[in-house]
Amino acid sequence: MKKMLLLFLGTFLISSCIKTDFVEEVVVAPQILITPNITSIKVDDKIQLSGVFTNNYGRTENKQILWSTTTPEIISISPNGLITALKAGEGVLKAVVSTVESIRNIKITTDVPTQIGSTNKSGSFKSAGSGSYTVTGDVSIITEGGKSKITVNDKFKASVGPSLFLLLTNHTNGSYSVMANNPVINGTSAQISLTRLTKFEGSMSWDIPQGIDANNYKYALLYCTLGPVFGFAELK
């Protein structure tokens, strides 16, 4: 009887260990995402650019970015991404990591003040209809000084899930890629919350990770990595 009890407890302990689940990964083209999104810059103004490299799974990787310009008479750029507008015209900047490059055209003017793309969007969450999961409340995105923040108001309430993430997306009925503490940014979604949500009700806000331009996405969406979309808000 003692042996059976030990066998029983051993089986219980082994079977109750944390195991590994493998999930299919979305393969995308590696890219360099440049922020802030500058629409124009006035002569003699300086702006600090930053670049984020995302690999072929859309995950950010810490890579050295080589900055350069093909129009050095119009705009200059330092090795760490500080640009200076020298004279009016169309400046062309280039960010390179290995074989991946990203080009940004910037209009330099003498009269129009420097303009950094702003995002002021908001929406109301509605449930996605996946089972009985619900999301209510409002969400807003505000950009100030080139940094964006996403906020849900005090009426926000979501069904409890052990693996729930906030994303910006362009569709509401797919599966999405996330990674703890390393936001996944691909063509259709961008991960906002770096870790699983541990609070499901009330006002909260998140800094939008570097490299994500909120203007590129239509929805704020709550996604559970166990399967369903809980709910989403169309951003207007």
Add this chain to the structure above:
Amino acid sequence: MGNHTLSLYGETGITDKLTLQAYIPFFVRNVLNETRGAQSGTLLEPGIEHNNFGDVDIALRYALPFGKLPVSAMLMLGLPTGNSTQDSGLFTGDGEFNQMLKINTGVGASKWWTQFGVGFNNRTKGFSDEIRYDAEFGYKMLNNKLLSIFKLAGIESLNNGTEGATTTGLFSNNVEYLSPGLEFLYFIKPKYGVSFRAAGAIKGQNVLASPSFSFGFFYQ
């Protein structure tokens, strides 16, 4: 994810007609597996775990005077002794106090028996009330040393609550299922033995879909 429970279940007769039942899940362990990319093998999310006491059920069963047909009425109280508040959602209890009234009946002979039950479960704190039902057919083999039991258990939610569902399938609201199962009890000695049970689901809602397996020791 996985749900693993160590529990005690006991019945004792108080009088010829009154029986006390108790189900005590004294160790409930819930785990959410880590996830890795299938192509890259990269760790995407670490696993999480939560261990706690579960929700205790206490019941009184009374034999009703229905002539030759054995009929019993049961009042079961579901006590919110588990944890329903921790932030990972790996709850070990639903946090509500429920009361179920259930009627059971059955017939049998020396080698077999069958029984049926249906009950109404009144739930609190925004959880929907439920109709619970079960049926079983048992057969004795190997000189009555082995009992083989086919069980069918189900829950139908009245969907009249306000509480939302959880993705874990653990103590969610509006749970529904129809679950067939097989159970074997083997008497090692006349007083005690071991049991094994496997159950699946024909249909389900807001509940873990994977089959469940139970191993146990019993003493009578």
